[in-house]
Amino acid sequence: MSAQKQTTSAPARKEYTREEVAQHNKAGDNWVIIDSEVYNVSKFAQLHPGGEQVFHDEEVAGQDATDVFFGLHRREVLEKPQYARLIVGTIKGEQPKLKADPVGSPSRVPYAEPSWLATGYHSPYFNDSHRRLQREWRKFVDEEITEIAQRVEENGKRPDVELVKKLGANGINAMRMGPGKHLHGRKLFADIKGEEFDYFHELIITQELVRCGARGFGDGLNGGMVIGLPPVMNFGSQELKDEVVEPVLRGDKFICLAVTEAFAGSDVMGIRTYAKKSEDGSHYVVNGTKKWITNGVFADYFTTAVKTDEGFAVMCIPRSCGNIETKIIKTSYSPTAGTAYITFDNVKVPSKYLIGEDGMGIYYILSNFNHERWVMCCSTIRAARAAAEQTLLWTNQRKAFGKPLHSQPVVRQKLAQMFAEVEAAQNWLENVTYQMCKMSYNQQSKFLAGQVGLLKSWSTRVSHNVADSAVNIFGGRGLTKSGMGKFVELFARTYKFDAVLGGSEEVIGDLAVRMALKQMPENARL
Incomplete structure (x- = not known):
């Protein structure tokens, strides 16, 4: 005899009138109404961070506390399982009015969206592929990134490597590098064609990520790649590209841009990190320091501005060269960005890691x-x-x-x-x-x-x-x-x-x- 699959549906919530709820208005028997849903807070009141007395207020106990609640708490509080379990029923004949819009949908709050996304507005810049990318990418961000962003922003750890790899597999890492031949023929998110990808697609990817509301996470999520990989892609030798580009775009390796020093910020010409070329030309020996380097703590490659006998150069220095020390810098935002102080101490760097030509470093830096x-x-x-x-x-x-x-x-x-x-x-x-x-x-x-x-x-x-x-x-x-x-x-x-x-x-x-x-x-x- 074969077993039949049992299907069960959630039990219907009991309905109450407002008058019935009003009877539960004292310590040990305390109910409140929030957006037509009835919460039994009798036991929870004793655990409330703001104190039990809040629930004894005559405007709260047994009453509709919707305005009071939203004057003190964010919506997500109600969505937590421990609070959802407090619901004992609904108000008869009423429906919730304040439920959140579906995940990924545009905000209906005035000025909450750029006008090209707002209902009734038009734009000469955005086409169907832009709008498709925005819809699918927002849903992905809301469902798979925002929780991670908030978690690491709080604990200060680097963004999950598995997330970076997932973004790589979906073509997002490559798309964040902007338009170019590196996208042609590549499988991209939302079925965008590499040949049609433009800066508006990239703008969408960047701006939708910002909605996570996690500034440190935004830099930690491959911020170093966005600024550190272009010099390799645009000016590096084919041998260098073959080693670095695809592993970084997949999320197997990480890269950062190391230009700023304690002695030279906006004054790029003032950098002191020096690369001495060997007599046989096979390698450079690099000495110096870099400061405030995004993703430097966990980077595998350092796209580094250096002084040389020829003037200035840029090198993609692998951590595997040795004698590279990275220390985290405590900034006023989360350490999830991996902001680093870097020391190069007689680092022997093979000449194949020179980006472009020695002496052209300032041009490469400024073009970036x-x-x-x-x-x-x-x-x-x-x-x-x-x-x-x-x-x-x-x-x-x-x-x-x-x-x-x-x-x-x-x-x-x-x-x-x-x-x-x-x-x-x-x-x-x-x-x-x-x-x-x-x-x-x-x-x-x-x-x-x-x-x-x-x-x-x-x-x-x-x-x-x-x-x-x-x-x-x-x-x-x-x-x-x-x-x-x-x-x-x-x-x-x-x-x-x-x-x-x-x-x-x-x-x-x-x-x-x-x-x-x-x-x-x-x-x-x-």
Whole structure:
């Protein structure tokens, strides 16, 4: 006799009237209503971090505590299993109104999305392949990355290597390197064709990752690859590419960019790390230090700027050469980024690891900055928008003096400024991105270095303004690493990294003006 498969369905929840719930309003017998669902908090009240007294309030015990709850807690609290188990029924004839939208769906909160994603808006830049990538990538990020991002942001460990390998298998690591022949014929995420991949596809990948709300994780998740691998891909020998590129894109190996030193930040010409070429030309001996190197702690390769007898050079130095020491630097954001201080002590590096030609190092370094700074613009602008969205949500559910916070004119004015600045920043970014799609690599260096520099300088000022207003509106919660304002706190604490990394606001702003002055026509007069 064969066994029959038993199917069971979840038991129907019991229905109560509001009057029935109101009878459970004392210690030991305490129920509350949140969004039409009835919670028995009789035992939980004794364990509540905020104290049991909260549940004895006449506006809470036996009452609809929806507004009270969302004035104190984030939605995800209700989604935790330990709290879902407290549900004993629903209110008769009512349906939940505040359930989250499906995973991966666009936010319906005004200004929460770039206008090209907002309902009813149009864009000349984004086509069907861009929109398909955005839909599928957001779902992937929400379902498979966000939890990891929040976990490692909290514990400070590097992002899961298995996640990096999964991204590699789906073509995401390769897509993060931008358009190019390395994508042609490669299987890419969302069935995007390598030949059609452009900078708007890359913008989407970068901006959707930012929605995880985990700044350190964003750098830890192969931030070193995004800036450290391009010199190898663009200028390295075929032998060097064969050794490095595919293992890094698969997630089997990790790479970082080592330019900055304690003695030389934006002043690249001031670097002191020195590579002495052997008499027979077979190798270089490298000595020096590098500082603030993203992913340096766990990197297998170091794309390193060095001085040589010929001037400057760039080398892809394998950790396996030995005599390389990396120490973690404690920054004000999570150590998950693996930010390192690196010491090269008589490191013998075979000449095959020289990138391009000795003496061309400054050109290789500077040509890499445009893309690096553009990626940072994509990130900081999207992070500022997310902070603005969090602030709008907070002002809509937080009550002060008996009214929603947004009833205060000064609050609405701050929101207006935040919205205006993030919209302007995104539109400038999209215009620059369009120019990148139409220009060759050399044309980008000639025409866009100043534009990208100004955009980065200005976009981090936007982030500064948004962070300042968001923290003020959230108050104490905007300074707390957990709870309602946790994403605003993290944004306010970490946005400054984008204002410094890749060239400080003042340095690259000055660069843009100096480039403009060089291009002044001789007959320009008032």
